[in-house]
Amino acid sequence: MITFIIRRLIATVFLLVVVSMITFAIFFLVPRLAGQNSYQLATQYVGRNPTPAAVHDVEAKLGFNDPFYVQYGRFLKAIVFGAHYNNGPSSTYCPPPCFGYSFRTSQPVWPQMMSDAPVTLSIAAGAAVLWLVGGVSIGVLSALRKGSVFDRFSMGTALAGVSLPIFFTGLIALELFSYKWPIFPNVQFVPLTQNPLLWARNLVLPWIVLAFLYAALYARLTRAGMLETMGEDYIRTARAKGLPERTVIVKHGLRAALTPIVTIFGMDLGLLLGGAILTEVTFSMQGLGNFTIQAINNQDLPEIMGVTLLAAFFIVIANLVVDVLYAVVDPRVRY
Amino acid sequence: MRERKRLGLAAFAAAGTLLLAACGGSSGSSGGTASQGTTATYGAAITGVVNPSTHKGGTLTFGDSSTPDSTDPGNTYYAFMWNFTRLYTMPLMTYKSCPGSCGLQVVPDLATAPGQVSADGLTWTYHIQPNVKYEDGTTVTSQDVKYAVERTYDRSVFPLGPSYFPLLLQDPTYPGPYKDKTAGKMGLTSVTTPDSTTVVFHLAKPFADFNYVVAIPQTAPVPQSKDTGANYQLHPMSTGPYKFQSYQLNKTLTMVPNTNWSAASDPNAKQLVNKIVVNMNVNANDIDNRLMANDLGVDMPGTGVQAAARAKILASPTLKQQADNPISGFLWFFYINSVVPPLNNVACRQAVEYAANKVNLQTAYGGPIAGGAIGSTVAPPTLLGYKSFDLYEATTQPTGDVTKAKAALTACGHPSGFSTNIAYRSDRPKEVAAATALQQALSQVGIKTQLHGYPASTYYGNFAGVPRYVHSHDLGLATGGWAPDWPDGYGFFQYLTAGNSISPAGNTNIGELNDPVVNGLLAKFGTTTDAATRNSYTAQIDMQVMKDAVMLPEVYAKSLLYRNPNLTNVYVQQYFGMYNYAVLGLK
Numbered sequence: 001m002i003t004f005i006i007r008r009l010i011a012t013v014f015l016l017v018v019v020s021m022i023t024f025a026i027f028f029l030v031p032r033l034a035g036q037n038s039y040q041l042a043t044q045y046v047g048r049n050p051t052p053a054a055v056h057d058v059e060a061k062l063g064f065n066d067p068f069y070v071q072y073g074r075f076l077k078a079i080v081f082g083a084h085y086n087n088g089p090s091s092t093y094c095p096p097p098c099f100g101y102s103f104r105t106s107q108p109v110w111p112q113m114m115s116d117a118p119v120t121l122s123i124a125a126g127a128a129v130l131w132l133v134g135g136v137s138i139g140v141l142s143a144l145r146k147g148s149v150f151d152r153f154s155m156g157t158a159l160a161g162v163s164l165p166i167f168f169t170g171l172i173a174l175e176l177f178s179y180k181w182p183i184f185p186n187v188q189f190v191p192l193t194q195n196p197l198l199w200a201r202n203l204v205l206p207w208i209v210l211a212f213l214y215a216a217l218y219a220r221l222t223r224a225g226m227l228e229t230m231g232e233d234y235i236r237t238a239r240a241k242g243l244p245e246r247t248v249i250v251k252h253g254l255r256a257a258l259t260p261i262v263t264i265f266g267m268d269l270g271l272l273l274g275g276a277i278l279t280e281v282t283f284s285m286q287g288l289g290n291f292t293i294q295a296i297n298n299q300d301l302p303e304i305m306g307v308t309l310l311a312a313f314f315i316v317i318a319n320l321v322v323d324v325l326y327a328v329v330d331p332r333v334r335y
Numbered sequence: 336m337r338e339r340k341r342l343g344l345a346a347f348a349a350a351g352t353l354l355l356a357a358c359g360g361s362s363g364s365s366g367g368t369a370s371q372g373t374t375a376t377y378g379a380a381i382t383g384v385v386n387p388s389t390h391k392g393g394t395l396t397f398g399d400s401s402t403p404d405s406t407d408p409g410n411t412y413y414a415f416m417w418n419f420t421r422l423y424t425m426p427l428m429t430y431k432s433c434p435g436s437c438g439l440q441v442v443p444d445l446a447t448a449p450g451q452v453s454a455d456g457l458t459w460t461y462h463i464q465p466n467v468k469y470e471d472g473t474t475v476t477s478q479d480v481k482y483a484v485e486r487t488y489d490r491s492v493f494p495l496g497p498s499y500f501p502l503l504l505q506d507p508t509y510p511g512p513y514k515d516k517t518a519g520k521m522g523l524t525s526v527t528t529p530d531s532t533t534v535v536f537h538l539a540k541p542f543a544d545f546n547y548v549v550a551i552p553q554t555a556p557v558p559q560s561k562d563t564g565a566n567y568q569l570h571p572m573s574t575g576p577y578k579f580q581s582y583q584l585n586k587t588l589t590m591v592p593n594t595n596w597s598a599a600s601d602p603n604a605k606q607l608v609n610k611i612v613v614n615m616n617v618n619a620n621d622i623d624n625r626l627m628a629n630d631l632g633v634d635m636p637g638t639g640v641q642a643a644a645r646a647k648i649l650a651s652p653t654l655k656q657q658a659d660n661p662i663s664g665f666l667w668f669f670y671i672n673s674v675v676p677p678l679n680n681v682a683c684r685q686a687v688e689y690a691a692n693k694v695n696l697q698t699a700y701g702g703p704i705a706g707g708a709i710g711s712t713v714a715p716p717t718l719l720g721y722k723s724f725d726l727y728e729a730t731t732q733p734t735g736d737v738t739k740a741k742a743a744l745t746a747c748g749h750p751s752g753f754s755t756n757i758a759y760r761s762d763r764p765k766e767v768a769a770a771t772a773l774q775q776a777l778s779q780v781g782i783k784t785q786l787h788g789y790p791a792s793t794y795y796g797n798f799a800g801v802p803r804y805v806h807s808h809d810l811g812l813a814t815g816g817w818a819p820d821w822p823d824g825y826g827f828f829q830y831l832t833a834g835n836s837i838s839p840a841g842n843t844n845i846g847e848l849n850d851p852v853v854n855g856l857l858a859k860f861g862t863t864t865d866a867a868t869r870n871s872y873t874a875q876i877d878m879q880v881m882k883d884a885v886m887l888p889e890v891y892a893k894s895l896l897y898r899n900p901n902l903t904n905v906y907v908q909q910y911f912g913m914y915n916y917a918v919l920g921l922k
Contacts, residue, residue, distance in 0.1 A: 031797070036797050040796050040797045040801065041797075043795070043797075043800075043840050043841040044792055044793055044796045045494055046494045046841070047412045047494060047497060047498070048412055048830075048841075049497070049836070050490065050498050051490075051498045053490070053507070054490035055840070055841070057489070057494075058490055058491055058494050061491035086492075087492060087565035088492045088513055088562065088564010088567070089512075089513055090564070105565075105568075105584060105585065106492070106564075107566075115583070174621060174624065178624075182628075185630070186630055282618055282621075283621075284618045286586050286615075294401075294585070297792070299792045
């Protein structure tokens with residue numbers, strides 16, 4: 001197991017390097033292949049109607065004059081060793097992992113991401129608990145009462161949940177429960193360390209809306225898995241042995257049906273930790289998702305690189321955790 | 336050009352809604368004086384002051400669906416930030432705080448009087464008020480103004496603000512204070528400070544609009560000892576009624592009263608509320624809902640409410656009486672390139688002017704309320720010296736005149752039409768709709784077009800603003816939007832139409848007009864000291880540009896602003912095209 005984890009972590013580093021190279025190339029190489037030069041690239045980061053000298057200043061500061069590999073090498077070096085940046089009267093040191101300074105705000109990228117991460121983590125973690133518990137429970141009950149009113153209603157609701165985008169359900173939730181009946185007024189992120197109650201109260205709507213989307217999928221997956229599993233011979237054998245129905249369902253049925261759920265849960269959670277973009281935008285919460293939107297709107301390469309690598313990191317780690325969990329969920333799996 | 340907050344804001348970005356935050360607002364008496372107020376009716380804040388009051392107290396909250404470009408007065412180009420910075424800065428000049436056209440007047444702020452210009456027009460002298468203090472109690476000096484101007488030369492640290500000083504002053508190659516090797520870093524020789532209250536600007540050539548230039552926030556004083564370069568945005572030293580208490584970059588800004596501010600020295604701003612809070616990256620629809628629920632005071636970008644709120648407001652008499660629909664000073668238009676064949680023939684360009692269906696273009700931008708009024712001139716009505724005229728029947732035959740368009744096509748040697756391309760910003764739905772509407776209208780007269788969409792962030796830098804690219808890709812038409820840096824003809828037309836504004840990248844004279852008549856009139860702006868005479872050039876330039884048919888006006892932009900009923904002293908400052916943030920209070 002230890003060897004497996006070490007091997008996967010090493011692979012993770014290589015994967016992140018590849019992701020960074022691709023992102024860097026998209027930003028720098030593709031425009032150049034399309035005929036744009038570094039001067040034109042620099043004009044994006046200067047105000048309106050700049051003098052040529054102003055554009056050249058920015059071009060030099062951002063290093064656009066240098067060859068691609070030099071710029072990329074500088075980026076990697078800063079992540080490992082840190083870097084010094086000239087932001088005015090004095091040079092400032094950006095300690096590793098230094099993802100550079102924003103082209104727009106001249107602020108270091110890493111601290112900004114770390115200040116946004118708790119918001120995304122809060123949203124993702126709470127919603128994940130809700131959708132996992134809710135989705136799996138509904139899926140199990142639906143499978144056990146196949147064809148019942150409950151089954152039809154819950155699967156119909158699940159279909160709606162999968163179909164309705166967050167910017168729709170979120171706005172409806174805000175309209176109803178924040179403005180019309182202000183049960184959750186003035187929704188905004190409050191750090192857990194500052195006020196746990198307010199933290200939870202202000203996250204209830206984002207959690208529910210996000211969980212509604214995912215729970216629907218999990219309910220359908222669980223239902224399908226349970227229907228298949230509960231028809232297996234070993235379930236019949238378990239019942240024939242006189243095991244209590246709860247044990248049959250939970251220990252023999254659900255456990256087997258959970259394997260694909262764990263897989264997809266790891267992927268979903270990993271993706272969300274990189275930024276719950278729609279949820280954050282809808283509820284005006286400034287997490288990594290909003291950070292990503294800003295970075296893209298501003299064509300801010302250091303920020304785009306930072307958030308891309310962070311998201312990739314989360315996904316890879318989540319997959320690693322899932323692989324480890326396989327061994328727990330399915331005794332047949334050994335590393 | 337001031338950036339209309341990015342609609343996204345960026346390249347061309349700006350105009351907004353004010354409202355009062357109920358949160359924290361002291362209830363109690365409405366207090367204060369209530370003289371000469373205007374009843375809160377639809378449009379009341381365009382020409383009058385709604386809820387005039389001197390009542391103090393409460394927390395005023397702003398919501399921004401994006402982020403400021405910068406809170407550093409030396410590094411911002413967003414219209415709403417030029418408005419907002421008046422809460423914590425005092426540039427040499429500013430715009431008089433008053434509703435209607437009165438708000439276009441440029442008046443002294445930190446300066447004691449408008450600049451004294453020398454006989455040759457090359458030297459402008461300003462005396463600053465001797466008793467203005469920073470938030471820490473130290474006195475503002477003329478050296479601080481000079482240092483603030485010096486900072487704007489270092490575009491590697493402050494890339495976002497305007498470039499007027501290097502363009503107008505005598506030593507354009509000054510590298511900025513951080514590379515300045517002279518003692519005290521006062522090496523900018525074109526700005527001198529004979530004493531601690533006098534600052535003198537030495538221009539390379541006469542420029543009569545210079546008072547407008549120093550009304551840009553870049554002349555707000557910066558004490559050298561407090562300058563932190565790119566980090567100065569986190570806590571600019573205040574000379575205005577409020578100072579920064581805390582700022583989480585691009586998230587939340589909190590300001591509190593500056594106890595060293597004096598109302599007597601800053602009559603265009605007020606210090607009425609106890610706290611100002613700016614929440615950034617707030618969902619635009621959420622901003623509207625919070626405004627109408629009195630949870631939020633002001634929509635900071637000032638570009639108007641979204642479609643959902645617009646429908647609610649217009650359908651409800653109660654809500655509608657709290658709304659205003661001012662002309663923002665922004666123009667939406669199409670550039671018509673004067674170099675790309677066959678549009679290098681003026682008759683071909685005139686055919687486009689006649690054929691365009693202006694009603695459909697207006698609809699594309701949101702209709703008469705959210706989009707704007709159909710434009711027949713390049714100059715918007717809020718510009719000083721504006722005169723109404725209509726060369727191409729934009730208002731008399733707004734759906735287009737096919738007969739005259741075909742006649743113009745015949746005159747240009749293409750009686751059955753021609754082919755060209757339309758560039759637009761593909762991430763701006765209104766521009767997509769406008770480009771499609773124009774394509775349909777032009778097809779009625781045989782002008783075949785193909786649509787070419789580009790990202791807004793690179794539109795000027797890499798595509799439509801690069802003449803070489805425009806020529807090689809046959810981009811005869813391109814969408815555009817514009818607001819002036821100051822409200823006269825020079826401020827509006829220079830970068831749009833002057834021959835010497837055409838640049839290899841980031842070009843904003845996309846029509847590539849190089850008309851000696853227009854160039855001559857713009858040059859005369861620089862040397863004509865009489866304001867009335869100068870303003871008379873505006874209509875002349877406008878007429879000539881329309882005769883040249885290098886721009887197809889679409890709409891004089893308007894915004895539907897919602898006014899939180901708890902706000903006091905609310906009115907639209909015409910220069911900004913949004914509510915005046917510097918004077919707001921709460922009931």
